[in-house]
Amino acid sequence: MLPTLREALMQQLNSESLTALLKTRPSNKLEIWEDLKIISFTRSIVAVYSTCMLVVLLRVQLNIIGGYIYLDNAAVGKNGTTVLAPPDVQQQYLSSIQHLLGDGLTELITVIKQAVQKILGSVSLKHSLSLLDLEQKLKEIRDLVEQHKSSSWINNDGSKSLLCHYMMPDEETPLAVQACGLSPRDVTTIKLLNETRDMLESPDFSTVLNTCLNRGFSRLLDNMAEFFRPTEQDLQRGSSMNSLSSVSLPLAKIIPIINGQIHSVCSETPSHFVQDLLMMEQVKDFAANVYEAFSTPQQLEK
Template sequence: MLSSTWNFIKRHKRKFIVAGALVGGVYLLGKYAQRKLQEMQEREAAEYIAQARRQFHFESNQRTCNMTVLSMLPTLREAIIHHLNAESLTALLKSKPTNKVEIWEDLKIISFTRSIVAVYSTCMLVVLLRVQLNIIGGYLYMDNSVTKNGTTPLAPPEVQQQYLSSIQHLLGDGLIELITVVKKAVQEVLGLVSLKQNLSLQDLEQHLTRVRRLVEDDCGSLKHRTLSWYMMPDEENTLADQASGLTENDITTIKLLNETRDMLDSPDFNTVLNICLNRGFSRFLDNMAEFFRPPQQDSTPCSTPDSLSHVSLPLAKIIPIANGQIHSICSEIPSHFVQDLLMIDQVKEFAANVYETFSSPLDLQK
């Protein structure tokens, strides 16, 4: 019996070896698959955590953008009022001067110019800060990422301060140039309109459209004078100012500024800016419409835009209304005007794309 068993084993030895190898292979394959599955699950968990961390950082960055916009509006407002001082003309009118009509004509131009400039510059401030703070936000995310392993920061504090200080161009030379262009357009459109002439909301809208066309067409026809020029100076000027003795931080700042210019020159940016301008001027007209409404009585239905289409006011009465709009447009207290701009879906989407671009290791290593 033992002999026959041993003979059976000898005859089928190779089969037993093969079977054992198969069983061992299946076991090893199972262990390998289990290990790979665990690695995949750990990788997916790490990616989910990283994505959640980046999303949290992005949302926090957007809140910072909103607060920064609101905090800078008083400075912008004061700068506009300083260059377009309608209050001094109003004070002169109270003294009953002999050249009253001439002063009213000046007040007409200044009042509309500063409200239109306020719309332009506030829209520019919103979108420019969205670009700048999301670029720097992307760099900061990479600096705080575990993948950095304590290497040299991409955006040290000195670079952040130097880079973000470029916003002063919009509040300084850029604003002065914008005022010059807008004032010229307002003079051309409203210069010959009599102070006694009645204007409806539709008339105002047509005048604003003409002013915008002159401003934006004029920008497009001049070299280096697109709307983005008012937000950032020419690259050549910036480099010339720092032509000698560039530090490593200076070089990083220039790189950031050049990346920002690329964004400002992109079709997506111009689309978003135009959407903001359309919304801004629409809100400006909505604000003006409130003064065209007749006094409401309890039994009187609320006025609708259609019912106001035939309501008109003398231009002399519209001027003070237009003059005061700057305080609504450039208000640090969240107003309908600014909130409308901050809540535009295309602005949010564009901000997300900018952040995504500059929080990617591949993009930042270029």
């Protein structure tokens, strides 16, 4: 799914066309550079958010399905038992991930682009930034995105998780909207979707996703750090080069660096970015808890 995500991002945030335009030496060169600045940062930031959401959402979905399959297998041979999650239901349920790759992604791009514009719009292309400065700018952008009304990181009661809105369609628009009547398959799928939504709105999910985002943005900065290494001249001057603030680059030079990060974040299999997220203890523990909850008959009867 990462190639699909990458293609969608590169299509909606097409920095390559702007780069090609700059090579023609147009009269509005500065204006194009300003657009490129916003699109490049937006693209990589959306890549981190959407990849983290994709990983954790799929993990939840597969463990919910896994729990149902376990119960179905345990019930084989028992008279009068109905299959809880037949293959067609599993397929229909898992296809709901398309919301995150479609409408959810488009809305996420809009919100992040607005935040990038607010934080970086007034920053001159000649202005130099260190890695520490970049980290601070990313934090400010994240704060805006995660406080956005669409993102609803925390509900009034302090329980609701971030970005559920982008991962699943609203309850008012379930898959049954197109149909006059509901088939048994549709009823089961809607039940699965509602259970997933409840899981995404839990404080535990919020904590896990936030931990993944912290790791994701940390890795993004690590990837960019190699471009902020001191030059021979810096080393000869004997200045302290261990500090994150010791090397600065003009924003115009940072733009192509961050623009290319999408290929690292949404890389082909095996994706080190995704593997890093999946190996996190919080993600593994949460996935195990989801599986346990949905492989217990008493839990499903609630």
